[in-house]
Amino acid sequence: MNMNEIKIFSPATVANVACGFDVLGFCLDSVGDEMVIRKVDKKGVKITKIEGFDLPFESQLNVAGVSALAMYDAVKPDFGFEIEIHKNIKPGSGIGSSAASAVGSVFGMNELLGRPFSKTELTQFAIKGEALASKCEHADNLAPAVFGGFTLVKSLSPLEILQIPSPPNLYATIIYPQIEIKTSESRAILPKEVKLQDAITQWANFGSLIHSLHTDNYELMQKSLHDVIIEPYRSKLIPHYYEVKNEALNAGALGSGISGSGPSVFSLCEGIKAANNVRDAIEKVYSKTGIEFDIYVSRINTEGIKVL
């Protein structure tokens, strides 16, 4: 590997985080994609290798390609880039697979270009790639991948991302039941209007969650990780959702919720031991269902995407 080539780790992420629907996310470190970005003489952006999952090679049809092209068109360099994608995060699993791809190419290119762009600008380019996958612009998986830790996407236009601190001993357990949830369905199932009283409960919990992250207050985190708006709808799309959640809470999770639009389910835990207990409890539930699943335990990755 020479100085014109860079290998990176682009992490999986959890978006929504219970009461933080559409705005909060956090970054994982035990699962993520690897990508190689290479500076080449030939102009343009070319995807030269894709491993792991079957995804399109045409840059305009590939999430990593689209975000790369957005940056490329902004820079207009007299050279080009090649992208290799070693995909570990299954598309559609609900832990930011497309976000990892979208962020990976622009992060790597930015490194090879001498870092002309800020993290917020990288996210802005990545939004273009993410939009290819999700048909709308959002950044709640992108921001934690780029910044690490917990991020709050305060607004999309202008893009404003806040880094929220988190206690050092916070871990996540993620179960990915290998079923497919159509994005269109997970969106269509949401109500257009919600009760004012529920909205108030949600923002009380959300403000409280932000406060708990600032104050390393696990007990308060536990009391705050509730979603009274989205969960009642989307949980229907995830088999055995409440069983998983109840067992996770019984096993010591601070809170559980749908990761992104599912089907993955996250649990936040104080310490690795609790996270492993929660993993065992969830495994027990899901091994009876006949549904294939993956399960991960990860500390909160405060670094985010990085050069390997």
Next chain:
Amino acid sequence: MNMNEIKIFSPATVANVACGFDVLGFCLDSVGDEMVIRKVDKKGVKITKIEGFDLPFESQLNVAGVSALAMYDAVKPDFGFEIEIHKNIKPGSGIGSSAASAVGSVFGMNELLGRPFSKTELTQFAIKGEALASKCEHADNLAPAVFGGFTLVKSLSPLEILQIPSPPNLYATIIYPQIEIKTSESRAILPKEVKLQDAITQWANFGSLIHSLHTDNYELMQKSLHDVIIEPYRSKLIPHYYEVKNEALNAGALGSGISGSGPSVFSLCEGIKAANNVRDAIEKVYSKTGIEFDIYVSRINTEGIKVL
């Protein structure tokens, strides 16, 4: 004044605070009631003096009396209390007049009893008094009066109050236009349901506001102090509301909003100079309207209710 008598200052408060509708509040120090609480041989709770405004002397019909009775019934002492109320906060002004009364009696009694009750317990008693005035139980004016600074009422049942830090140089300008808004009207005007998208905007702003208070970030506070849910409705009840708000923002306010259910309007400002400028700008607007008004500048009172 002997050790069986205590004089206290019970501060005015601002509830709702833009995006923090129904859960956030902060405490003022330039305006508040004075109360004297006296331990007497004769059992029971008796209101012996009310100055400033015409309010009922019967304990069961007086906010301060009702909260006092709630504590008295819990303690069942073999003596009684007398309460004098020197009211400066006009009932119905929207800056926590009934909350100041409700909190004052129980805070004073708690001092004379040797402080058996926590601040949260004091708030719990005061909720009973506040309910007499507002016909429903809430604590968003009570909590900042008891705890000082900014408070988030995370839940009412069980009562959970979070103290949110705030930057030292934060000031509030409050205008109280002397009109009457009927509580029933200010409640009836609110929608039962709100757009999910607006609710998301509101909790993004609210989470961001909590983050800005933790990080002394005035710029972010300015970007967060927006209310997309309640203000469009309740602003109609306050004459010249948007004119006041626009002039306050032009004069350097970080944000402005309806205090409680109005008619008072608060502006938060970085520094006393900005707060005075905002006061001058608002005064200019309102002196043309022919409506009587009071206007206050106050630092954020981080101490809350206190013995004088």
